[in-house]
Amino acid sequence: DQQVKQNSPSLSVQEGRISILNCDYTNSMFDYFLWYKKYPAEGPTFLISISSIKDKNEDGRFTVFLNKSAKHLSLHIVPSQPGDSAVYFCAASGAGNTGKLIFGQGTTLQVKP
Amino acid sequence: EPEVTQTPSHQVTQMGQEVILRCVPISNHLYFYWYRQILGQKVEFLVSFYNNEISEKSEIFDDQFSVERPDGSNFTLKIRSTKLEDSAMYFCASSAGGYTQYFGPGTRLTVL
Numbered sequence: 001d002q003q004v005k006q007n008s009p010s011l012s013v014q015e016g017r018i019s020i021l022n023c024d025y026t027n028s029m030f031d032y033f034l035w036y037k038k039y040p041a042e043g044p045t046f047l048i049s050i051s052s053i054k055d056k057n058e059d060g061r062f063t064v065f066l067n068k069s070a071k072h073l074s075l076h077i078v079p080s081q082p083g084d085s086a087v088y089f090c091a092a093s094g095a096g097n098t099g100k101l102i103f104g105q106g107t108t109l110q111v112k113p
Numbered sequence: 114e115p116e117v118t119q120t121p122s123h124q125v126t127q128m129g130q131e132v133i134l135r136c137v138p139i140s141n142h143l144y145f146y147w148y149r150q151i152l153g154q155k156v157e158f159l160v161s162f163y164n165n166e167i168s169e170k171s172e173i174f175d176d177q178f179s180v181e182r183p184d185g186s187n188f189t190l191k192i193r194s195t196k197l198e199d200s201a202m203y204f205c206a207s208s209a210g211g212y213t214q215y216f217g218p219g220t221r222l223t224v225l
Contacts (some may be wrong), residue, residue, distance in 0.1 A: 012198055032214065043117070044156065046216075089155075089156065091156075098169035099161055099212070102155070104155065105154075
Protein backbone atom coordinates (compact mmCIF):
# COMPACT_ATOMS: atom_id res chain seq x y z
CA ASP A 1 0.00 0.00 0.00
CA GLN A 2 1.95 2.99 -1.30
CA GLN A 3 -0.73 5.66 -1.17
CA VAL A 4 1.66 8.16 0.42
CA LYS A 5 5.28 8.28 -0.67
CA GLN A 6 8.29 10.19 0.50
CA ASN A 7 10.91 9.33 -2.08
CA SER A 8 13.88 10.92 -0.33
CA PRO A 9 14.97 8.87 2.66
CA SER A 10 17.35 11.60 3.81
CA LEU A 11 18.21 15.26 3.37
CA SER A 12 21.14 17.26 4.66
CA VAL A 13 21.16 21.07 4.74
CA GLN A 14 23.27 23.79 6.26
CA GLU A 15 21.94 25.76 9.22
CA GLY A 16 20.13 28.89 8.06
CA ARG A 17 19.29 27.49 4.64
CA ILE A 18 15.95 26.20 3.41
CA SER A 19 14.91 22.58 3.90
CA ILE A 20 12.38 21.21 1.42
CA LEU A 21 10.76 17.87 2.14
CA ASN A 22 8.54 16.30 -0.47
CA CYS A 23 5.59 13.95 -0.41
CA ASP A 24 3.45 12.41 -3.15
CA TYR A 25 0.10 10.69 -2.86
CA THR A 26 -2.08 8.64 -5.15
CA ASN A 27 -5.54 8.70 -3.59
CA SER A 28 -7.57 11.70 -4.77
CA MET A 29 -10.03 11.13 -1.90
CA PHE A 30 -7.52 12.41 0.65
CA ASP A 31 -8.73 15.78 1.88
CA TYR A 32 -6.31 16.62 4.66
CA PHE A 33 -2.56 16.36 4.93
CA LEU A 34 -0.32 16.58 7.95
CA TRP A 35 3.38 16.72 8.70
CA TYR A 36 4.79 15.11 11.80
CA LYS A 37 8.28 15.32 13.22
CA LYS A 38 9.78 12.40 15.10
CA TYR A 39 12.85 12.22 17.28
CA PRO A 40 14.38 8.84 18.17
CA ALA A 41 12.55 7.02 20.98
CA GLU A 42 9.65 9.48 20.86
CA GLY A 43 6.26 9.51 19.23
CA PRO A 44 5.41 11.60 16.16
CA THR A 45 4.81 15.25 17.02
CA PHE A 46 2.31 17.23 14.98
CA LEU A 47 3.93 20.04 13.05
CA ILE A 48 1.61 21.56 10.47
CA SER A 49 -1.33 20.58 8.29
CA ILE A 50 -3.23 21.65 5.21
CA SER A 51 -6.72 21.09 3.92
CA SER A 52 -7.19 20.06 0.31
CA ILE A 53 -9.12 23.26 -0.36
CA LYS A 54 -5.97 25.30 0.24
CA ASP A 55 -2.65 25.39 -1.54
CA LYS A 56 -0.52 26.89 1.21
CA ASN A 57 -0.41 27.02 4.98
CA GLU A 58 2.23 28.82 6.98
CA ASP A 59 3.19 28.63 10.63
CA GLY A 60 6.33 30.47 11.62
CA ARG A 61 9.32 28.87 9.94
CA PHE A 62 7.19 26.09 8.48
CA THR A 63 5.16 26.29 5.28
CA VAL A 64 3.32 23.47 3.59
CA PHE A 65 2.42 23.70 -0.10
CA LEU A 66 -0.17 21.51 -1.77
CA ASN A 67 -0.42 20.89 -5.52
CA LYS A 68 -3.58 18.85 -5.96
CA SER A 69 -3.25 18.40 -9.70
CA ALA A 70 0.19 16.85 -9.19
CA LYS A 71 -0.86 15.07 -5.98
CA HIS A 72 2.19 16.53 -4.35
CA LEU A 73 2.91 18.40 -1.16
CA SER A 74 6.05 19.85 0.30
CA LEU A 75 7.22 21.18 3.63
CA HIS A 76 9.54 24.16 3.66
CA ILE A 77 11.56 25.03 6.73
CA VAL A 78 13.19 28.45 6.66
CA PRO A 79 15.63 29.06 8.20
CA SER A 80 16.66 25.53 9.15
CA GLN A 81 18.07 25.02 12.62
CA PRO A 82 20.09 22.12 14.07
CA GLY A 83 17.15 21.34 16.39
CA ASP A 84 15.08 20.59 13.29
CA SER A 85 17.15 17.45 12.73
CA ALA A 86 14.61 14.61 12.96
CA VAL A 87 12.54 12.25 10.84
CA TYR A 88 9.66 14.00 9.07
CA PHE A 89 6.55 12.09 8.14
CA CYS A 90 3.90 13.14 5.70
CA ALA A 91 0.43 11.75 6.48
CA ALA A 92 -2.90 11.89 4.72
CA SER A 93 -6.46 11.51 5.89
CA GLY A 94 -9.96 11.61 4.53
CA ALA A 95 -10.44 8.45 2.53
CA GLY A 96 -13.13 6.64 4.51
CA ASN A 97 -13.21 9.45 7.07
CA THR A 98 -12.67 7.42 10.24
CA GLY A 99 -9.66 9.59 10.94
CA LYS A 100 -7.18 6.95 9.88
CA LEU A 101 -3.85 8.51 8.92
CA ILE A 102 -1.78 6.98 6.16
CA PHE A 103 1.89 7.76 6.53
CA GLY A 104 4.79 8.05 4.15
CA GLN A 105 8.08 6.32 4.87
CA GLY A 106 9.65 9.40 6.38
CA THR A 107 12.60 11.61 5.47
CA THR A 108 15.51 12.05 7.85
CA LEU A 109 16.57 15.69 7.95
CA GLN A 110 20.00 16.61 9.18
CA VAL A 111 20.73 20.29 9.69
CA LYS A 112 24.44 20.93 10.00
CA PRO A 113 25.69 23.82 12.14
CA GLU B 114 0.23 21.07 27.77
CA PRO B 115 -1.91 17.90 27.74
CA GLU B 116 -0.22 14.88 26.25
CA VAL B 117 -0.85 11.24 25.47
CA THR B 118 0.99 8.87 27.78
CA GLN B 119 1.80 5.20 27.24
CA THR B 120 2.99 2.41 29.51
CA PRO B 121 5.21 0.51 29.59
CA SER B 122 7.89 2.17 27.51
CA HIS B 123 9.40 -1.23 26.73
CA GLN B 124 7.80 -4.65 26.98
CA VAL B 125 9.67 -7.89 26.43
CA THR B 126 7.61 -11.05 26.11
CA GLN B 127 7.89 -14.64 24.97
CA MET B 128 6.20 -15.74 21.78
CA GLY B 129 2.68 -16.96 22.49
CA GLN B 130 2.22 -14.79 25.58
CA GLU B 131 -0.46 -12.15 25.96
CA VAL B 132 0.49 -8.50 26.29
CA ILE B 133 -1.53 -5.43 27.15
CA LEU B 134 -0.28 -2.03 26.10
CA ARG B 135 -1.76 0.92 27.93
CA CYS B 136 -2.47 4.46 26.87
CA VAL B 137 -3.98 7.49 28.55
CA PRO B 138 -5.30 9.77 25.81
CA ILE B 139 -5.72 13.52 26.19
CA SER B 140 -8.63 13.97 28.57
CA ASN B 141 -11.22 15.72 26.40
CA HIS B 142 -10.49 13.68 23.28
CA LEU B 143 -13.09 11.30 21.92
CA TYR B 144 -11.29 9.47 19.12
CA PHE B 145 -8.55 6.97 19.82
CA TYR B 146 -6.11 5.13 17.62
CA TRP B 147 -3.35 2.57 17.66
CA TYR B 148 -0.52 2.55 15.13
CA ARG B 149 2.63 0.53 14.92
CA GLN B 150 6.03 0.98 13.34
CA ILE B 151 8.18 -2.03 12.62
CA LEU B 152 11.86 -1.10 12.68
CA GLY B 153 12.83 0.62 9.45
CA GLN B 154 9.29 0.72 8.11
CA LYS B 155 6.52 3.28 7.97
CA VAL B 156 4.00 4.00 10.69
CA GLU B 157 0.95 1.79 10.03
CA PHE B 158 -2.63 2.27 11.15
CA LEU B 159 -4.06 -0.56 13.27
CA VAL B 160 -7.41 0.55 14.62
CA SER B 161 -9.62 3.53 15.37
CA PHE B 162 -12.07 3.65 18.26
CA TYR B 163 -14.95 5.99 18.97
CA ASN B 164 -17.97 5.87 21.23
CA ASN B 165 -16.83 2.59 22.74
CA GLU B 166 -16.56 0.72 19.52
CA ILE B 167 -14.12 0.10 16.72
CA SER B 168 -14.79 2.41 13.79
CA GLU B 169 -12.15 0.99 11.48
CA LYS B 170 -9.42 -1.63 11.61
CA SER B 171 -6.65 -2.58 9.25
CA GLU B 172 -5.95 -6.06 7.92
CA ILE B 173 -3.12 -6.27 10.45
CA PHE B 174 -5.67 -6.05 13.27
CA ASP B 175 -6.77 -9.68 13.23
CA ASP B 176 -8.48 -11.77 15.90
CA GLN B 177 -5.34 -11.75 18.03
CA PHE B 178 -5.78 -8.02 18.64
CA SER B 179 -8.39 -6.26 20.71
CA VAL B 180 -8.90 -2.79 22.13
CA GLU B 181 -10.76 -1.61 25.14
CA ARG B 182 -11.55 1.56 27.02
CA PRO B 183 -12.04 0.01 30.47
CA ASP B 184 -12.65 3.31 32.24
CA GLY B 185 -12.87 7.00 31.46
CA SER B 186 -9.17 7.49 31.02
CA ASN B 187 -7.38 4.38 29.74
CA PHE B 188 -7.29 2.89 26.26
CA THR B 189 -5.66 -0.51 25.89
CA LEU B 190 -4.38 -2.72 23.10
CA LYS B 191 -4.24 -6.44 23.82
CA ILE B 192 -2.37 -8.99 21.77
CA ARG B 193 -3.56 -12.43 22.83
CA SER B 194 -0.80 -14.66 21.53
CA THR B 195 2.23 -12.70 20.42
CA LYS B 196 4.26 -13.62 17.37
CA LEU B 197 7.81 -12.66 16.49
CA GLU B 198 6.49 -10.35 13.79
CA ASP B 199 4.53 -8.36 16.38
CA SER B 200 7.82 -6.83 17.53
CA ALA B 201 7.45 -3.11 16.83
CA MET B 202 6.88 0.31 18.33
CA TYR B 203 3.21 0.75 19.17
CA PHE B 204 1.85 4.28 19.23
CA CYS B 205 -1.41 5.40 20.73
CA ALA B 206 -3.00 8.59 19.39
CA SER B 207 -6.06 10.64 20.20
CA SER B 208 -7.98 13.48 18.66
CA ALA B 209 -10.80 15.80 19.63
CA GLY B 210 -12.62 15.10 16.38
CA GLY B 211 -10.61 17.07 13.86
CA TYR B 212 -7.99 15.58 11.61
CA THR B 213 -5.05 16.26 13.88
CA GLN B 214 -4.01 13.33 16.02
CA TYR B 215 -1.66 13.58 18.97
CA PHE B 216 0.65 10.68 19.57
CA GLY B 217 2.10 9.16 22.68
CA PRO B 218 5.79 8.30 23.08
CA GLY B 219 5.21 4.67 22.14
CA THR B 220 5.77 1.24 23.64
CA ARG B 221 8.57 -0.84 22.23
CA LEU B 222 7.36 -4.45 22.11
CA THR B 223 9.99 -7.14 21.76
CA VAL B 224 8.78 -10.70 21.20
CA LEU B 225 11.40 -13.39 21.80
